[in-house]
Amino acid sequence: MCFPAIAAAVGLGGATAAGATAAAGVASASTLSTLATLATIGGTVIQGISGLNAANQTRAEIAAQAETERQLTATQDARQRAQTMRVIRQQSAELAARGVSLDSPTAIALGQTAAQELAFDSQSIRAGGVARQQEFSSQDRLARANGANSILRGTFGAAGQLLTAAPDLWPGFLRQGGAA
Structure with a gap:
């Protein structure tokens, strides 16, 4: 009788099949573990990218708000100048109505004072x-720094996770000099 037939009769063949099934289960678990590790690493990178995108969106909103404020400041300055010029023209008209010459020292002093007020108001605005x-x-610099920090945190976090998982992913990773 040959050895395989004896092994089958004694039941060693069943043990071999169970061993093969167990080995397949270990390989399957290893594959799942590897996939989970890669998903975690990918998630960390994606989280970093999402943080960068959010920071870029914040920067765009800050830039839009800054442009709106520039326009509002220019409009407010123009309105204040126009209002001050109306007051100066009104004063000139009142002086002329009273018979005061517009080149008199009083009219010139009032004009200079009004011009100083105009300059002061405009400068203040x-x-x-x-x-x-x-x-x-x-705020823009802070948002830019937060975005850079987010992408770095995601990248280095993913690298750290990869290095932590490396011995499990590649069993020979830590071998030195060929010895396990």
């Missing part, structure tokens, strides 16, 4: 606009 623009610039 523009300074407020500059302060708001600086605030938007700071």
Whole structure:
């Protein structure tokens, strides 16, 4: 009688089939573990990219708001100048109606005072606009830094997860000098 027939009669053949099934189960579990690790790594990278995209969206909104504020500041300055010029023309008309010559020292002093007020009001409005623009610039730099931080955190997190999982993914990864 040959050895395979004896092994089958004794039941060793069944053990071989069970061993093959167990080996397939281990391989399947290993594959699932590898897929889970890769999904985790991919998720970390995607999370970093999402953070970068959110930061870029924030930056776009900040830029739009900054442009709107620039336009509002320019409009407010123009309106204030127009209002001050109306007051100057009204004062000139009142002086002329009273018979005061527009080249008299009084009229010139009033005109100079009004011009100084015009310049002061305009400068005040523009300074407020500059302060708001600086605030938007700071917010933009913060959003840019948050985006860069997010993508770096995602990339380095994924790299860390890959290195942590490397011995499980590649069993010979940590071998040194050929010894296990």
